[in-house]
Amino acid sequence: MAYELRRQDFYAGLIFCVVSLGIVAECWRMPRDLQGWPAYAGPGVVTGLLGVGLFGMGLALTLRSVRRTGSALGITGADVRSYLTDVGTRRLGLMLGCSVVYCLLLGRGLPYWLTTGGYLAAVMFAFRAGPWWQILLISAGSTAAVAYVFNRIFAIPLP
Amino acid sequence: MFLGPWYILVELWKLLTPLTLIYVTLSTFIGIVIGMLPGLTATMGVALLTGLTFGFPPKDAIIILICVYVGAIYGGSRSAILLNIPGTPANAATCLDGFPMAQRGEAGPAIGLATTSSFLGTVFGLLCLAFFTPLLGRIALQFQSWEFFWLAIFGIIVCGNLTAPTDPLKGWIAGFVGLLVSQVGQEGIAAYPRFAFGFDQMRGGFALIPVLVGVYGIAEVLGVMRETVVPRVTTQIRKVLPRWRDLWQYRRTILRSGVIGVIIGAIPGVGEDVAAWVSYDFAKRGSPKPEEFGKGSREGLIAAETGNNACIGGAVIPVLSLAVPGSAPAAVLLGAMWLHGVRPGPLLMIEFPNYIWEVTAMFVLASLAMLILGLSLVRTLVKILMVPRPILMPIVLVLCVIGSFAISVRVFDIWVMLAFGLLGYPMRKYNYPAAPLVLGVILGDMADVNFRRALIRTAGDPTPFLTRPISLILVAITLVTILARSAWFRQLVAAGSARLKAALSRA
Numbered sequence A: 001m002a003y004e005l006r007r008q009d010f011y012a013g014l015i016f017c018v019v020s021l022g023i024v025a026e027c028w029r030m031p032r033d034l035q036g037w038p039a040y041a042g043p044g045v046v047t048g049l050l051g052v053g054l055f056g057m058g059l060a061l062t063l064r065s066v067r068r069t070g071s072a073l074g075i076t077g078a079d080v081r082s083y084l085t086d087v088g089t090r091r092l093g094l095m096l097g098c099s100v101v102y103c104l105l106l107g108r109g110l111p112y113w114l115t116t117g118g119y120l121a122a123v124m125f126a127f128r129a130g131p132w133w134q135i136l137l138i139s140a141g142s143t144a145a146v147a148y149v150f151n152r153i154f155a156i157p158l159p
Numbered sequence B: 001m002f003l004g005p006w007y008i009l010v011e012l013w014k015l016l017t018p019l020t021l022i023y024v025t026l027s028t029f030i031g032i033v034i035g036m037l038p039g040l041t042a043t044m045g046v047a048l049l050t051g052l053t054f055g056f057p058p059k060d061a062i063i064i065l066i067c068v069y070v071g072a073i074y075g076g077s078r079s080a081i082l083l084n085i086p087g088t089p090a091n092a093a094t095c096l097d098g099f100p101m102a103q104r105g106e107a108g109p110a111i112g113l114a115t116t117s118s119f120l121g122t123v124f125g126l127l128c129l130a131f132f133t134p135l136l137g138r139i140a141l142q143f144q145s146w147e148f149f150w151l152a153i154f155g156i157i158v159c160g161n162l163t164a165p166t167d168p169l170k171g172w173i174a175g176f177v178g179l180l181v182s183q184v185g186q187e188g189i190a191a192y193p194r195f196a197f198g199f200d201q202m203r204g205g206f207a208l209i210p211v212l213v214g215v216y217g218i219a220e221v222l223g224v225m226r227e228t229v230v231p232r233v234t235t236q237i238r239k240v241l242p243r244w245r246d247l248w249q250y251r252r253t254i255l256r257s258g259v260i261g262v263i264i265g266a267i268p269g270v271g272e273d274v275a276a277w278v279s280y281d282f283a284k285r286g287s288p289k290p291e292e293f294g295k296g297s298r299e300g301l302i303a304a305e306t307g308n309n310a311c312i313g314g315a316v317i318p319v320l321s322l323a324v325p326g327s328a329p330a331a332v333l334l335g336a337m338w339l340h341g342v343r344p345g346p347l348l349m350i351e352f353p354n355y356i357w358e359v360t361a362m363f364v365l366a367s368l369a370m371l372i373l374g375l376s377l378v379r380t381l382v383k384i385l386m387v388p389r390p391i392l393m394p395i396v397l398v399l400c401v402i403g404s405f406a407i408s409v410r411v412f413d414i415w416v417m418l419a420f421g422l423l424g425y426p427m428r429k430y431n432y433p434a435a436p437l438v439l440g441v442i443l444g445d446m447a448d449v450n451f452r453r454a455l456i457r458t459a460g461d462p463t464p465f466l467t468r469p470i471s472l473i474l475v476a477i478t479l480v481t482i483l484a485r486s487a488w489f490r491q492l493v494a495a496g497s498a499r500l501k502a503a504l505s506r507a
Helices: A006-029 A045-067 A079-085 A087-105 A112-126 A130-155 B004-015 B018-036 B042-052 B058-085 B089-103 B107-140 B145-163 B168-181 B208-226 B244-251 B251-266 B271-287 B298-322 B330-338 B355-376 B378-385 B388-408 B412-428 B434-457 B469-483 B487-507
Strands: none
Touching: A006 A045, A045 B168, A079 B298, A087 A112, A087 B208, A087 B388, A087 B412, A112 A130, A112 B298, A112 B388, A130 B388, A130 B412, B004 B107, B004 B208, B004 B244, B004 B355, B018 B042, B018 B058, B018 B355, B018 B378, B042 B058, B042 B208, B042 B330, B042 B388, B058 B089, B058 B107, B058 B298, B058 B330, B058 B355, B058 B378, B089 B107, B089 B271, B107 B244, B107 B298, B145 B168, B145 B208, B145 B271, B145 B434, B145 B469, B168 B434, B208 B330, B208 B388, B208 B412, B208 B434, B208 B487, B244 B251, B244 B298, B251 B271, B251 B298, B271 B298, B298 B330, B298 B355
């Protein structure tokens, strides 16, 4: 029976292998006589062992996907195009883009009402959540409510 | 232990203040809303509220989180019955019989049965919590570094095994990723900053709440916003109050599902979803009418809802006695207790002797609020279910940001949350369960410190890891859990049992 996630497992396994090798290498460079503790109690011991474990599992995932039947392992231009033109991918990209910009703008001196209100309105407009006046009302109301409840009542500083 | 009911009543009496009752009502309502909205889970709700209630007095914060937890696990049944979409993974089994009941015009009785069986399940779970936690706590006092190390590994393996039943390798990978995530920052013996790469903020490691909010909250927001189909409620709801005859008729199913829920809850990392499925499966096997399951069986609905809510009490048992969470929301609850100065674990009974009774009393209030709100606010809750996702989800993301930021007032935590959201989304899409990752983040420090401490105590001799009795039991169960998933081991066991049967028949 064809396995749907063959390609994804193959590349994920490779990523786990590479990352875990990096972890093991970094652990090897960690001090082995820190503050007089013996080498077996060094800071890299358990982390290194976990890295080796992850490497083994990543390798198993890769080898298993090679042995299984299913989609081809290579990625073609058509695959990339079909993924990028998918409606779901576009929606995901839009939401992700708005959210990343919002998170990056926080804590940079801009007023909270501006970043949050702007973010909410932008997402609701982008996803056509309703008429413009409703979107503005909801985003302004939500921002004011969040700021008031958390900043004034719960005394939590806003980013 | 026999004075337990009295202690619970005393703690309950102490909690009965107007402010606490307002918190209980509001937070249970919030929990039900979070649970019933597809895409928002109990874990995400508890993680979010942990950040938002950080400034509250510890007792108030914990009762709010418990109410959200109980409310969310129950709330998911609402969308499962009305939309055939489980509000949380814990309610997936509820869809099988809840939705067919709604389709044939029995949405009201289905909601009523789900509410009462959730209540009964929670009550059963909290009774077990009150009586078994002190017992397990006494056993846990014998645990030392060797056992704590194996407990962490055992938790990851069992959790990975059960949360990814079709592909446990992915569950174990998620668990190891979680363990490795917890290694970032200063370690617990010599304070050496691991993987900090010169960044001061990385020296402190990744805080639990931003990681949790990212993996559950942001990943869920992204997943829901990707979908183009918006669900609609088309069923009419009339009589909601359940018939007591139904509950009495299925008393054995309720009891069995309660026991299953508590046992599964007590297994580290294995959550309410597994409890619901196993309870459902057992109910089907034991039912005189198994053919009705999946077609609107009241017994199936009762089994699933009793099982997932009984799991809550079970999941909190290892939290309080071993500081090991029984489920993903319980992991957040554990983190919240740490944040508020309570140290769950073997020493809890010594340091905070009344805390178990206090937590049990909080669960009693939460279950009562769930029962009352669940049976009374039916139409209001259905209206909330209809809020468009493009309005709701960005607001949820804004709350996730505040929740992550509030713990340490660091913008760095917002980026951590976002990064783990970006990790959590593909994990979910490609069938890597999030629960082992979360458990790994919680248990990583325990595994690291105890492994090294054990070696220091024996001057580098690793043999006690395999020779101490409790260690040996944990190693054996862990190995069997791993080997049981391989085909050759199953063939070996089958061949062995066939040979044994043949030998017995000859004898």
